[in-house]
Amino acid sequence: MEVHPAEPVATYDLRVEPSAGVAWRAGDRVVIAPSGSSSYQVDDNLRVVHVAGGVVRVRGKMTYRHSGCDTSTRRRWRPCVQAAEVASLSRNVVIRGQSGCASSKTCGHFMIAHTNTGYVCGAQFTNLGQTAKEGRYPLHIHLPGDSPNLVVRDNAVAFNHNRGVVLHGVNKMLVASNVVYRTKGHCFMLEDAIEMRNRIYGNLGMLPKSLRFGCSHSKDSTFRCPGRSDNHANAFWISNPGNYFDGNVGVASGAAFFMETRHVFGLTRRQYAGELRRNGLGNGKVKGRVKLLRFRNNLAHSSGTGMGNYPKSWNPDGSPMVYESFTCWRCGNGLSARGGVFHFKDARLFKCFAALVSGFVVKIKVFDSQLTGNGGKFWNKGRKFVSAPMIIKKIGFWADVTKDFRIDKATKAWALKHGNYDWAALRKLPGKKAALFR
Numbered sequence: 001m002e003v004h005p006a007e008p009v010a011t012y013d014l015r016v017e018p019s020a021g022v023a024w025r026a027g028d029r030v031v032i033a034p035s036g037s038s039s040y041q042v043d044d045n046l047r048v049v050h051v052a053g054g055v056v057r058v059r060g061k062m063t064y065r066h067s068g069c070d071t072s073t074r075r076r077w078r079p080c081v082q083a084a085e086v087a088s089l090s091r092n093v094v095i096r097g098q099s100g101c102a103s104s105k106t107c108g109h110f111m112i113a114h115t116n117t118g119y120v121c122g123a124q125f126t127n128l129g130q131t132a133k134e135g136r137y138p139l140h141i142h143l144p145g146d147s148p149n150l151v152v153r154d155n156a157v158a159f160n161h162n163r164g165v166v167l168h169g170v171n172k173m174l175v176a177s178n179v180v181y182r183t184k185g186h187c188f189m190l191e192d193a194i195e196m197r198n199r200i201y202g203n204l205g206m207l208p209k210s211l212r213f214g215c216s217h218s219k220d221s222t223f224r225c226p227g228r229s230d231n232h233a234n235a236f237w238i239s240n241p242g243n244y245f246d247g248n249v250g251v252a253s254g255a256a257f258f259m260e261t262r263h264v265f266g267l268t269r270r271q272y273a274g275e276l277r278r279n280g281l282g283n284g285k286v287k288g289r290v291k292l293l294r295f296r297n298n299l300a301h302s303s304g305t306g307m308g309n310y311p312k313s314w315n316p317d318g319s320p321m322v323y324e325s326f327t328c329w330r331c332g333n334g335l336s337a338r339g340g341v342f343h344f345k346d347a348r349l350f351k352c353f354a355a356l357v358s359g360f361v362v363k364i365k366v367f368d369s370q371l372t373g374n375g376g377k378f379w380n381k382g383r384k385f386v387s388a389p390m391i392i393k394k395i396g397f398w399a400d401v402t403k404d405f406r407i408d409k410a411t412k413a414w415a416l417k418h419g420n421y422d423w424a425a426l427r428k429l430p431g432k433k434a435a436l437f438r
Contacts, residue, residue: 029090030087042206043060095108101127109128109129125156138157139157155178159181163185164186164189168267174201179203180208201246208233210233232255235250259307261286262311307335329349337359341361357391366406370418
């Protein structure tokens with residue numbers, strides 16, 4: 001798909017996968033994700049006028065250029081991935097907050113509380129959520145415990161005021177094919193870090209805005225602070241790695257995906273000690289106690305960072321934290337890791353300033369991956385920085401660097417041939433880091 005705006009209000013034909021527009025109707029509002037490096041280059045002032053097969057005709061004002069390609073057929077070493085997402089923000093069932101409620105922070109909210117069986121499908125949630133108020137979210141799953149028969153899918157959660165889809169004290173539920181767009185705070189989040197074995201598949205989180213609760217949860221021994229790093233809002237905020245993340249898309253000015261493994265927070269920690277023991281977290285700590293179950297086929301673009309984590313993360317059995325088939329394009333940093341052993345398998349990190357960032361890890365292994373730079377450069381304190389395949393923040397002996405960071409031959413060959421890196425400039429940087437790709 002490639003669209004060139006020609007006039008303030010015009011008609012455009014968007015070529016999408018044939019299955020995408022099956023349920024779209026005339027009058028539906030659609031949003032087109034950015035194609036550049038800025039998360040803000042979206043267009044959402046568009047309405048469907050006609051749908052025929054794989055072509056959706058929309059009319060409205062388009063400000064930015066959006067590009068795409070056929071991603072349905074995957075080619076091993078010459079893939080097409082830089083395609084802007086097109087999503088419908090309209091649904092038959094609409095749950096809407098009262099007009100003008102945002103200024104008084106009294107908008108409505110939707111909660112499924114203490115109920116482990118349910119199905120929320122195909123609804124639109126808009127103008128909801130009470131800004132910076134704990135528990136008052138647009139779509140909130142509240143303390144149901146084990147819930148294999150609880151499903152939230154195909155919903156549009158857009159233009160809200162206090163986070164998006166919030167999972168709180170729930171295990172084993174399914175969250176699939178939802179769109180969360182333009183909200184304050186995280187789009188998708190695990191609120192208390194007790195949430196485990198949930199299946200989070202095929203969702204789109206886009207354009208979360210900073211939200212401040214006036215306190216910090218990281219060192220709150222009372223566990224009463226409702227903030228969860230929302231001042232650096234993410235499309236997906238992952239406080240417990242013991243879940244399944246597969247096929248999701250994130251776009252955020254900060255990190256699209258971010259794993260913050262600390263300890264169990266909030267209401268769960270204050271009142272439900274039994275849940276901690278039942279999940280094997282009796283002392284409340286999550287970091288290093290819970291194994292990453294799955295992080296696969298996820299995609300980030302037009303963001304500050306594709307996937308990052310803080311503080312350090314590692315699997316309790318010493319096995320590697322595996323990020324499999326992660327795609328990232330036009331981000332500042334692609335994949336960033338801190339902690340134990342990380343394996344980046346089949347990653348496609350295109351046009352990022354730094355494809356890989358290592359911050360104090362035991363070991364990183366990269367294999368069957370493709371890394372390309374964005375050609376960027378800047379000066380800071382008299383030093384020149386250029387787009388790089390890897391930035392290593394752990395400074396030590398060169399022998400330790402080559403031992404701790406392994407890049408397979410296929411990945412090296414791709415980067416050397418197609419990476420668009422200034423190798424001469426990289427070799428002048430301290431630490432000889434470009435030697436990893438010689």
